[in-house]
Amino acid sequence: MSDFGPSVTLNNPAFIHRTALIYGKVFVDEESSLWPYVVIRAEMHEVRIGKRTNIQDFVMIHVGNSTPTIIGDNCSITHHCTIHGAEIGDNCLIGINSTLMDGVKVGKNCIIGGHTILTEGTVIPDNSIVMGAPGKVVKTRDSGAANIMNAAFYSENGKAYAQGEHRVAETAAFKAAMEHELKALAS
Numbered sequence: 001m002s003d004f005g006p007s008v009t010l011n012n013p014a015f016i017h018r019t020a021l022i023y024g025k026v027f028v029d030e031e032s033s034l035w036p037y038v039v040i041r042a043e044m045h046e047v048r049i050g051k052r053t054n055i056q057d058f059v060m061i062h063v064g065n066s067t068p069t070i071i072g073d074n075c076s077i078t079h080h081c082t083i084h085g086a087e088i089g090d091n092c093l094i095g096i097n098s099t100l101m102d103g104v105k106v107g108k109n110c111i112i113g114g115h116t117i118l119t120e121g122t123v124i125p126d127n128s129i130v131m132g133a134p135g136k137v138v139k140t141r142d143s144g145a146a147n148i149m150n151a152a153f154y155s156e157n158g159k160a161y162a163q164g165e166h167r168v169a170e171t172a173a174f175k176a177a178m179e180h181e182l183k184a185l186a187s
Helices: 144-162 172-186
Strands: 008-010 021-028 039-049 060-062 069-071 082-084 128-132 135-140
Parallel strands (some): 008 021, 021 039, 039 060, 039 069
Antiparallel strands (some): 128 135
16 A cells, blocks of 8 residues: 555545545545555545445546535446546445536436446436436436445455455455445345
8 A cells, every 4th residue: 555644544445546646635534445546636625435436547636616525335436537526325325437526416316327427516326327428417326226236246346456466256255245345225
């Protein structure tokens, strides 16, 4: 792991790639993962990343002029996204190359489709599927269970990477973790 500043708090993440750059007041919660070339900057406000959330390759996270960036639990922020002063609820998937600007609020259990742009101040209700530039709700569906499973997979994969294992294998521990997540979803 890289040497981060005194305002960076890492609460037992699953994996942080050595190329990840983190500056300012940033909190990364347990079992989360930061993948290659992630950049997080929080000079004025804070960035908070919830439990079991994965920030994938080449994601840029920054704060807005008057807004922090808050990302909930069990989220997947996929490759090449820009999250700038936005809030993302629990159990969301933000599709490849999407951009969320200052003051955006995404509810729980949402999917933001790839290449979507959410302009300043956009509010997305819980259980939405959003697409377009600018992004619009195209369907209402609770995607929480599927998004939690994706985040759980990344958490387990991150733990494997942290141990030098760079191939996904259906080990007994991996199967047990997935079964645990399925049981938790059912309750």
